[in-house]
Amino acid sequence: MVYLMDNRSYLFCVSVFLIFLSGCSTNQQVKIDLMEAPGIYAQRNYDALGEDLSSHDTYPKDIFYVTQRVPSNSEIKDQPRFYQHERGYALRGGTASIGMGDGENTWDDLAEVFLSSEREKAYPTWIDAVHEYGILEDTISSLRLDPIKHKDALESGPEFIAQVNKTLAQSRVKDIYIFVHGYKAYFDTPVLVGAQLWHYLGYQGAFVAYSWPSTPNSLAYGKDIETANYSGMYLHRFLNVLAKHSEAERIHVIGFSAGGRVVINALKEMALVNGNKGRAQMLEQQRLGEVVLISSDYDSDNFLNGIEYGMLKLMRGLTVYSSQSDDALGFSHFILGRERLGQFGAEGGKDILQEDIDQVPFGDHLYLVNATRAENAGSGNGHSYFRNSPWVSSDLLTLLRYQLAPGNRGLVRRNDGSAIWTFPDNYIEALNTQLSDTISLDEK
Template sequence: MSRLFPTLALIACLTFGCGSNEDQQTTTDRGPQTDEFVAPTESVDTDIAEGSSSVPDEATESLHIAPTDPTSSVHPKPLLAPGLLSRTTPAPKSAMVPPVDEAVVAPPEPYDVVRVFYGTNRNRTGSPNPKEFYGREQSDVSYGHCDVSIPKSHKKGKLESPSIWRFEFREDPKKHIVLLDVEEKSQHQFMSELQHVVWNSMKVVDTEHGPGLVGGEAFIFVHGFNNSFEDATRRCAQIAHDLKFQGAPILYSWPSQEKSSLDGYRADGHMAGWSEEHLINFVTQVSRDSGARRVHLIAHSMGNRIVSAALRRLTEQCVNQQIPRFNEVILTAPDIDADYFKTAIAPYITQTADRITIYSSSRDIALKLSSLFNPLARKRLGESGRELTVFPEYGNIDVIDASFVETDLFTLNHSYHASSPTVLNDIELLLAGYTTEERGLSSMFNRLAWRIREIGQQISDQVTSSQR
């Protein structure tokens, strides 16, 4: 009897079929079984054959998948992982799956961003708009940083802005230098972030004298007459970008009245005087706490009055203390009485800087107008030609005549420090430590002054600041 039941079972299976319930389903429920369905492995087999793969036979046998229900939500696992496929056989490019970092490539940024740190004794307006963040009234010093766009198409010396001649009515960071945002910080946060940027900009390079440090520097830019906070920030960012500055650009913005009238000029003169004490404290903090290897001061136009007076007072206040030292003090188109500077400022300012460089021009129309506004002191320090002021008694004051550099048409020739590629190249070499002779300048008055030549632009192309 024990052999009878298996025999009967075999007969029943042959007679009625021995499939499962799933095999007997019809199209009214889940559809017929598709015995013909197999995984599409023919192309893989072909690729392996054509590539003379070293995959063993037992591995290729696993490429054939058992019949699977195509309507099932559970899909078979990949037979050969893309990484394994790429390692064992030269599969076609269409079958290759690159690593994630190659497959997903972020598009290039349409513009560069320069971070400008700032201190200002302008009032907060309460507006979230970066252009209107600070006003024209006096206040306590605020600290923070701004982000400014520099378009990829930027040309050295240009401050790209919308132009109605090009039918541009809105700012576009891809085309223009734009103040993107302003973020105010506490004094502690400001200095901490400044230290971080300064430290990260420092690197070791090989020089002819062995390993040396470059970067890790800071410059403080003080703007001139008739400048808004936005104007000054955009200009500071453009200068930093064009100088290829390795460090932290810093702006000190005083409350200019942003008026080009005679009344506005006089009001700005008063505001500049009231800002001296704030600037003294600010530059002292940066010099002492920023961690920068070298700190430079760059002043333009009326901003030279604030910088000069601040450095004089700083020297007077530190009679029995160590005077904060600045490496390069650059006075561009200085709107300050030349005789007053020579007698009352120069003896003090030379004690606070390694070198002082004064850029002047005989074509500066703005300074000629300033002489009319100051009838008792007609000669301005930033004027050259017959009005050029020299300092034979000081070995660390260089006077540069920039009368013959290129300037834009229909301008006052007053912003050549930032608009002339030749002057920017000279300042770049100056900050890198090159002397007037090394920068290719022409001697005037038996080396009491120097004239910029066009060759300065060629020299800058060959010599970069990282070489010193």
């Protein structure tokens, strides 16, 4: 009887945990409210990152996506509008058109809304339509998919890369940005979040929303963890496609929450496959710039295993954000019994990773940022602070746009000798000072 009661208690805790973790709405008409305006755009600073946000005369902008999900069938009742939650065995690429507000806003209206720190109401965003180009041939699983059955989609697949290269050719910034979403998400989720980030980057470069087949259900956490681990292979193949066929100068990857599993597993595979190559050769071959892990629901020890495999030689820099206000990861830690990567930096306690950092090869390319003290980082359950905190979003956007080290973005070390960077009380002022010099140099 005691054994049964223990298991019931455990299942109860698991259920509470699953419901508590963040995720998007289960409503198939997926809408995500506009994120908090980054602090660098305060006082209507239209060109805080060197790109004038008031110069765009139309909205929405089409954003690229790739997905491993199975396409929806409009003839079957109750399916999602665009893609299902089931695993496919190749990546499909396309573009999505984004709607916002009441659907009738002018650009002048939206420009003010995007920059305002005190909005009178929420402004939802949604996908109006998608246009799929086709299957990316180099991502096909040879064991699970018969390419002959997808001849038309295969012939259209190269158009995706052609359109990405066209976008890069028209941009002053020749970089590709990839956003990988977390647990419990529809296809739409990374597209809408990515579109908002791309706006604040001034529509420079090419932005790709990477939608792996998670399930928008609170009880799907275990299923999503396994699918995230499995999906790393497809992200690995996609990065190889971009390195081989795109004209990008650098490719940046942002992994949020369980999406960090997808990113880390892809990097592990790449490191193992290319284990005999040096850092300079890998940077030239893969062109990976900044890899960013936010609120990462990943075993810290397993992350260090990836470092031992040689992950850091693949990229220019790896930045890991954490927050002690992230209650979702607190529950994950409680249930799984292991420290999560997004939890380091406890005040007065043991710092996960910090005591190991001096042993890390290429340690100067790994940056740990504790966002606990950043403005509004603890709102909600504290998990989506990269969207809710105007300080964290400012730091993230600056990192992606200029690839500056933490000290050159206004951050400070927590104490002498610490491997962890934090947000000072005058963070926005410090960042603006740094950006003023950086933008001046960038324009020369």
